[in-house]
Amino acid sequence: MTPWLRPAGQLRVWSLHRWYVLGWLLLGLLPLVLAGRDDPAPARWAAMGLPVAVGAYYLLTLALPGRAVSRPRTVVWVLIAGLGGMAYLREGGASVYVATLPHFWYLAGAPGPAVSASGIAAAVTVLGGDAPQGLSPHVFTGNAVATLAAFAVSVAAGLAAVRLIEQNDERVRQLNAELEGARLRLVEAYQQQGATEERERLAREIHDTLAQGFASIVALAEAARSGIADEPARSAQQLRSIERTARENLAEARALVRAAPTGGDGQGPVTATLLRVLERFAEDTGLATDAELAEVECDQQTRIALLRCTQESLANVRKHAAASAVGLVLTAYGDRVELEITDDGRGFAVGTSQGFGLDGMRRRMAELGGELKVTSSVGDGTRVLAVIPTARKGEQ
Numbered sequence: 001m002t003p004w005l006r007p008a009g010q011l012r013v014w015s016l017h018r019w020y021v022l023g024w025l026l027l028g029l030l031p032l033v034l035a036g037r038d039d040p041a042p043a044r045w046a047a048m049g050l051p052v053a054v055g056a057y058y059l060l061t062l063a064l065p066g067r068a069v070s071r072p073r074t075v076v077w078v079l080i081a082g083l084g085g086m087a088y089l090r091e092g093g094a095s096v097y098v099a100t101l102p103h104f105w106y107l108a109g110a111p112g113p114a115v116s117a118s119g120i121a122a123a124v125t126v127l128g129g130d131a132p133q134g135l136s137p138h139v140f141t142g143n144a145v146a147t148l149a150a151f152a153v154s155v156a157a158g159l160a161a162v163r164l165i166e167q168n169d170e171r172v173r174q175l176n177a178e179l180e181g182a183r184l185r186l187v188e189a190y191q192q193q194g195a196t197e198e199r200e201r202l203a204r205e206i207h208d209t210l211a212q213g214f215a216s217i218v219a220l221a222e223a224a225r226s227g228i229a230d231e232p233a234r235s236a237q238q239l240r241s242i243e244r245t246a247r248e249n250l251a252e253a254r255a256l257v258r259a260a261p262t263g264g265d266g267q268g269p270v271t272a273t274l275l276r277v278l279e280r281f282a283e284d285t286g287l288a289t290d291a292e293l294a295e296v297e298c299d300q301q302t303r304i305a306l307l308r309c310t311q312e313s314l315a316n317v318r319k320h321a322a323a324s325a326v327g328l329v330l331t332a333y334g335d336r337v338e339l340e341i342t343d344d345g346r347g348f349a350v351g352t353s354q355g356f357g358l359d360g361m362r363r364r365m366a367e368l369g370g371e372l373k374v375t376s377s378v379g380d381g382t383r384v385l386a387v388i389p390t391a392r393k394g395e396q
Contacts, residue, residue, distance in 0.1 A: 020102045021059070028099025029055045032086055047089045051096075054082035058103075072107045079103060080121045087128030087143070094146035097125045101154045111162050115155055122151040200363070215315065216245050220284060241284050270296055270303045271330065274310050274339075278328050281314045288325040296332045302388050305364050306330070306339050309372070309386045312357045313341040321345025321382065332390075336370070339386040347376045361386070 029051040036047030061075055079100055087093030101118055108114035129143040224238040271293040282289045298306070310328065317323050323345030331338045358374060361384075365372045370388035 017106055020106065024099045024103065025055055028096040032090060032096060035090065043089065050082065050085050050089065054078065054086075076104065076107050076117050080117070080124055083121050084124035084128040087125045090129070092129040092141075092143035093125045094129070094143050094150065097121060097147050098150045101150065105154075105158050105161075111159055114158055118151055118154055118158075122147050215319070216284065217242050219318065220245070237283070241280070270298055270306055273303070273307055274328065274330060277307065277310055277314065278326075281318070281326070285318055287317075287323060290325070290327045291329075293328065293330040294332050296330060296337055298337060298388075298390065301368060302337060302390075305368055305370075305388060306337070306386065308364060309339055309361050309384070310341060312361055313384045316357060317341075317343045317345060317382075320348070323381070334390075336390055337388050339388075341384045342381065344381045347378050347380045347382055349378060350374050350376050 032051040033048050036044055036051075039047045057078055058075065083093055083097055083100060086096055100121065104117040104121065105114045108117055125147045126144045129147075130141055220238045220242045224235040224242070227238075228235040274293055275291060278289050278291055281287070314326065317326055321343045323343035325344050327340075327342040329338075329340040329342075331340075358372075362372045365386055365388065368388050370386065373385040373387070374382070375385070376382035
């Protein structure tokens with residue numbers, strides 16, 4: 001069953017409603033009170049007191065700030081009875097009926113109840129206003145015509161307003177649905193972006209650790225196999241390097257499975273770590289190396305970035321450069337750390353390089369707010385310069 005009026009406790013005082021109340025008091029009830037002052041003594045008190053009583057009841061029941069409607073049906077019937085009484089006392093109540101119409105639409109919970117309430121009030125106003133004169137010859141008096149016309153206009157305007165509100169609510173629901181859809185798509189995009197970034201991070205870590213280690217193992221195994229008859233001592237040393245590299249790869253794999261920083265990368269001064277990498281490189285390749293490594297204090301992320309950059313650069317020298325000498329320089333400045341790796345190999349055209357390793361180093365530097373500069377040309381060797389700021393945003 002559809003409720004005739006809004007449920008108790010759901011109807012609250014609105015700012016617009018208070019303007020309705022003010023207009024009703026000034027334009028509907030106050031003129032009746034002032035007109036009643038000139039009535040004869042017996043009728044004066046009723047003519048003045050009834051509008052005041054209806055207005056006071058409405059204010060105390062609903063219109064004061066913070067008040068809620070506890071019995072909206074009762075309020076409607078009080079208004080209807082009051083309109084009938086005021087129309088009877090003044091022999092016409094079209095004006096106060098017009099001023100009261102917004103309250104029926106405000107109190108009703110649907111267009112049907114609003115039309116019913118305002119229709120009953122119109123009938124009561126017509127009957128009350130024309131009763132003192134006799135109804136039969138005066139059905140279409142000015143009071144009746146004005147009241148019925150106001151009722152018809154209020155129904156048309158009210159239904160149009162309800163329709164407009166329903167359309168607006170539908171647009172709001174559509175917008176909310178679109179916003180919710182956009183929010184879900186945004187969440188999905190963030191999740192996909194996070195998954196992509198995590199895959200890229202893992203790919204970079206695997207490339208810089210496991211893949212480089214396996215490449216070193218393959219190169220050392222080939223060298224040991226070819227020299228095992230003629231240079232057994234050299235082959236034995238290469239086999240030890242293979243074992244050491246395999247153990248390191250195992251540790252790296254376990255660290256990646258734990259999603260933890262790679263084992264050993266941040267232990268001890270970064271200078272000692274880079275020096276061990278360079279010595280291993282010289283031992284495995286037989287190339288001449290030169291190192292100028294300053295004592296640098298840096299965080300774990302910077303340590304790993306410097307180490308990975310060194311490992312990738314030396315791996316590229318081993319695989320592509322055909323160099324005879326490699327240099328490694330680590331310098332600390334007030335606001336940055338610079339790592340320079342140079343070789344005297346065959347060089348390459350930087351603009352045409354599509355290697356994953358260089359791109360990975362660039363991304364790693366960019367994540368720390370730094371940059372990677374690669375300078376090379378065919379026949380002139382290669383210079384790799386990694387610059388990492390020592391004070392980054394969010395670190396004070």
